[in-house]
Amino acid sequence: MGAYVPTVVFFDPVTEDLDIPVISQHAVRLARAGVAGITTQGSNGEAVHLTHSERRTVTRVTRSALDAAGFSTLPIIVGCGAQSTRETIELCHEALESGGDYALVLPPSYYKPFLSTDALIQFFTDVATASPIPILIYNYPGAVSGTDLDSDAIISLANHPNIVGCKLTCGNTGKLLRIAEATGAWSPCSSSSLSASPSSSPTSSTQKFMCLGGSADFTLQALIAGGSGTISGLGNIAPKACARLIDLYASGQIQEARKLQAVVARGDWAAIRGGIIGTKAALQTFFGYGGYARRPLPRWGKGEVREIVEAFEELVELEKSL
Known part of the structure; x- marks a missing residue:
């Protein structure tokens, strides 16, 4: 109910053109596994390797595949990070036109020495005001030259009616707790979450804030701290396990959740070490x-592949049993 997956994008092994059939196949596999939503154009989706037109194509194909398979209400969160306010807003508009429901936005970082916290708050405020879809703040220091938004900044931005959540890949559960507490964030025991068709406008006051962890290895910790779930790349490999972990917590089966979290954390360490190549x-x-x-x-080479595959074996065996 709170496991969102930043989907991998697939290419023809020779031409490196988008592999549309596999992109569609993978999206449907994730949906059938019970994930809460899919993210396109994230780090796992190699957004930095795609043109604007390719980004639009990936989201459009994903939406079409989900709709055709009976998952028309499954939301798509679209990565819309760019270095300028203008291009970020443009990507948000393109996300809507391609079938996206929400935008996931990284802070700009190329001119980091000149980007104070106030400047970044203004950036997100400007983007949220102009975006036709609600946005989630993506706090991922490793991808943006170490820029790490603190809890005060994110809590302040959460007051904007078109900012509906955050993804914390920084792994700071203390920060997550502060944000979740201050915003009254949605939890897996609540009755509402991100949906493909918000009940009113994108800025509806009934939309609770989503405080999401950015890695599967601290899912349980994030939930206990008041978080809403995760957007984790490991879901590409083990979507059932990621969704099951949140279900166990929501139903009060904490000891079973801890056991599953241990397996998930070991698998996620393989995903972290191997990155998108290993996934x-x-x-x-x-x-x-x-x-x-x-x-x-x-x-x-074969040796590198064998090593990472062996590190995933325990988790995949569990995934196939669910």
Whole structure:
């Protein structure tokens, strides 16, 4: 109910063109596994390797595949990060036109020395005001030259009617707790979450704030701290396990949740070490599709693939049993 997956994007192994059938197949596999929603154009989706037109295509194809498979209400969160306010807003409009429901926005970082906290707050305020869809703040220091929004900044931004959540890949559960407490964030025991069709306007006051962890290895910790769930790349490999972990917590089965969290955390360590290259190698080995990341990312040799695949075996065995 609170496991969102930043979906991997797939390419033809020779031409590196988008592999539309596999993109569609993967989205439907995730939906059937019971995830709460899908994110396109995230770090796992190699957004930095895609043109604007390719971004639109990936989201449009994902929406079409989900609709055709009977998942028309499953929300799509679209990564819309860019270095300028103007391009970020443009990406938000393109996300809506392509079938996206929400935008996930990184802070700009190229001119980091000149971007104070006040400047970043103004950036998110401007984007949220102009965006045709609600936005989630994406706090991922590793992707933005170490920029790490503090809880005060995010709590302040949460007052904007078109900012409906955050993804904390910083892994700071203390920060998550402060934000969740201050915003009255949605929890898995609540009756509402992000939906593909908000009950009124995108800025509806009935939309509770979503405080999401950005990695599967601290899902339970995030939930106990008052979080709403996760947007985690590990869901590409083990969507059932990620969704099951949140279900266990929501139903009060804490000891079972702890056991599952341990397996998930070990699997996520493999995903963290292997990055998108390792995730695709694991998908190829265990599920028959995956391929390679776009250049300039390298293609691993057999030894590197074998090592990462072995690290995923425990989790995949569990995933296939669910």
